[in-house]
Amino acid sequence: MTLPPLVPRVPHGGPTSGPFTGLDFSVNTNPFGPSPALLEVVRQADHATYPDPTYLAVRETLAGWHGVSPHRVCLSVGASDLLHRLVRAFLPAGDSLLSLHAPFGELARAATLQGAAVQVISSISGDLPPQVRLVYVGHPHNPTGHRLPPDELQALAERCGSSGALLILDEAYAPFLPAGPAPLGQAVVRLLSPGKAHGLVGARPAYALASPGVVARLDNLAPAWHIPAGTAALLAALPQAQPFLDLTIPRVSEHAAALASQLACFGPVEHHGTPYMTLTVGDAAAMTTQLLARGIRVRDCTSYGLPRRVRLSTRLPQDNAALQAALHSLRETGQFDG
Incomplete structure (x- = not known):
């Protein structure tokens, strides 16, 4: 049996295996x-028992906060996991990921593992190529900080919907900027990583807002009890942490x-x-x-x-x-x- 080649991990900022005290x-x-209130929530979580495997209470809380159905909320430990699941679910080998500016490295690595192509462009206009299944926009982009105007973002969401592609809107750093209207449409997947803004990246809280069909496929790829109790409690407490x-x-x-x-x-x-x-x-x-x-x-x-x-x-x-x-x-x- 011939196994596919190993794909090296992508570089990130932050700690490495070597000691660093600077x-x-x-x-x-x-x-x-870290946010004191959320840090206390993590500490007080029930770590002695298994959580609800559906995390229904957490989904309902986040859904009510965002004004959507709980079936539109997908929980995760880190946005990286969501990106890998999105690629596995919606990017067949041989098809393409289109990224406005360089994508987050974990997404490109996930596409490579899947045998898919990654196309990096500086602007998006006109119809999408037929082989494009995922379109990625960092909003704001990391590391440049670029953001699309709301009308351009909505137009892109509509083009993705009409072409059968999903628009991945990575909002990891959106809380640091004035809020704008979120694009609407069944083709939009919003990724939220609140650990950045709350200074709790070690807890790895993340979730996606998407159509029920997309969420169902993402949940299908997650193992049982994939959210630790502390991270689940943190996510449920977000509405009170503003x-x-x-x-x-x-x-x-x-x-x-x-x-x-x-x-x-x-x-x-x-x-x-x-x-x-x-x-x-x-x-x-x-x-x-x-x-x-x-x-x-x-x-x-x-x-x-x-x-x-x-x-x-x-x-x-x-x-x-x-x-x-x-x-x-x-x-x-x-x-x-x-």
Whole structure:
């Protein structure tokens, strides 16, 4: 028997297997987290017994919050799992995934594992090619922060519906920006990863809002009891957790805007209101290594097709000042390749 080749895991920001005690700017999460209320919910969850295998109460709570039927809610541990399930359910081998700008790496890896093609484009107009089954839009996109205007997003959703494709709208970082109208239609799958905004990425909360038919197929691919008790409790408590976001998100936006302005002296900065931004440094891989040697971790954007850029997400002002000091030091020693 010939087995398919192994596909290496994609690079991500955040921890690696090696020890690190410095400042991590590579992870896009709320620096004021974790949300105290949600952290307490996770701690108080019933970890001693099996949860309801249907997670009905959690689905009903999220459904009521979003104004949809519980049959339109699909729970997950991390959006990565949802992306892998979407590919397995709706992207046959030989068909295509169309991504507006570079997709989240786990989605591209899932497509590769499935034997499907990935097409990355800078704009979407006209009819979709017949072999396209999934269309991915990061909204906002990571790492650029781009967002489509609401009318363009709705038009894209309608084109996907008419062509038989699904539009995956990845809203992992949407809570950091002013809310806009969500596109409507049976072809839309909204992915929500509230751990970023609440500073609780370690709990891996995620869910999708989609048509009942899509949710049924996604649920069919999940193992039994796939959501730990703490993560399920966190998801059920989200509607009551808004005060933390109301308090912290404006401050995150303020610090991110200040950091983007301060970094402009080192090179071109692209920032569109998200906690993260990109800085053009010349050789992103080299800069990442040089900063890591100084106890600072940033995200090399080479895997996004941007080998001259690094991505940085704001931390608190004193940490942001340390980042700038490290960049100044590299410049003074002639190691800054900007």
